[in-house]
Amino acid sequence: MSNSLFVKICGLKTERDVDTAVEAGADAIGFVFSASPRRIDAATAARLCRRVPESVLTVGVFRDEPLHEVRSVATDAGIRAVQLHGPEDRAYYDDLASGGWTLIRAAGFGDQVPRFGDMGEDMLLLDAPVPGSGVTWDWSTRPPAGSGEKWLLAGGLSPDNVRDAIEAAQPWGVDVSSGVEQSRGVKDPALITAFVKAARARS
């Protein structure tokens, strides 16, 4: 991982897209294992993970899955981090932490302001209410982060708006899926490259 803004590209399904994200300089890539046009199975993810250098974090994305299922898929796929979009409790997080996975807690930003660290997570991803929808939220309403808070801005980001979003919200990192697709569930390599470049551009 680099010291600059952390960039995660989510919902990858093919060798081409994984290679593009790695070459573009992404710090993390995500594979979706819950109901989604981006869903892949553990065997496909395992094949894709073998192409990924140690410096890039491989993330499994889950929503409301039983704990044993998350453990099983994450183990079979060989991913190093788990991103949780459901109402999982602290015991669920602690169990996965004991398995050695880096934990990303995803929360929709709404009336409740999720606090970093409440579930013992390593990173907090603040998203639109429906994950993977490409919908934005009012990033400027996110209260300033405390020092050491690793929070990722997500929800409707794209190469065109990511720089302004970073200026407004001052996140530790950013995450994108829909904004680097040519159609729902199909990534566009040029947009992946453009997104990483735009996110890291100095204003």
Ligand SMILES: O=C(O)c1ccccc1NCC(=O)[C@H](O)[C@H](O)COP(=O)(O)O
């Ligand atoms: O991508 C999905 O369809 C999905 C399904 C279930 C849980 C999470 C899912 N996606 C998470 C993400 O892709 C991102 O972390 C985030 O929601 C940003 O998505 P987008 O607004 O499309 O950039």
